[in-house]
Amino acid sequence: MSEKVSLKAAVYLLVYAAFVFMGKLHTLLPFRTPNEIRFAAYALLFAAGAVLFRETLVQSALLLRSRPIRQFLLLIGFYIAYLLLSIVVYTLFEPLAGSGTNDDNVFAAMAAFSPWITLPVLGVMGPIVEEFVYRYLLIGRLSERVPVWACVSGSSLLFGLLHIHSLPDLANIVPYLATGLVLGTLYIVSGQNLLLPIIFHVFNNLNGLIPSLLYGS
DSSP states (O other), X not given: OOHHHHHHHHHHHHHHHHHHHHHHGGGTSSOOOOHHHHHHHHHHHHHHHHHHTHHHXXXXXXXXXXXXXXXXXXXXXXXXXXXXXXXXXXXXXXXXXXXXXXXXXXXXXXXXXXXXXXXXXXXXXXXXXXXXXXXXXXIIIGGGTSOHHHHHHHHHHHHHHHTOOSSGGGGGHHHHHHHHHHHHHHHHHTTSOTHHHHHHHHHHHHHHHHHHHHHOO
């Protein structure tokens, strides 16, 4: 990894970490970061990532174009496996965990803003930013220095913790941890094609958001 790429990755990761940290401060302080600021931050991180990592996105598009059938089958196969795994995980752990704070926050944001805002930010920009961080930076780039499956495990754990907002909420980490492992494995098996976990993640988020917007939470 060149010094220039390392610097871009480090700066982006630090800015993202600061954004996440500020979002977690509401557990310690008597106020929380307004959704307007959080949404704007996601939009900025999305735009910055699209510029900084454009070469990786282009390479991923070329890989997808060169082997479309294999890449498509991988995407479908992993999504079916994810759905089956989700059934098992929620059957085993939902009675212990209950409703998660992350879901409550998403529903509150959906109620407060127009769908023309929530769908692009929560359904598209947010997932892409998370793929830049948890798959591209914490697996793709870090695996040049650390064993790849250690990167997949570590990034999945951090991805799970991202969606946890308090200690009582910790039991809800399992579904997010499983999602992180599926996305990380898809990224590796696809030859580090970042577009596959991006498509997977965006589709999965929109699949949850659109019915909620149409029929109410």
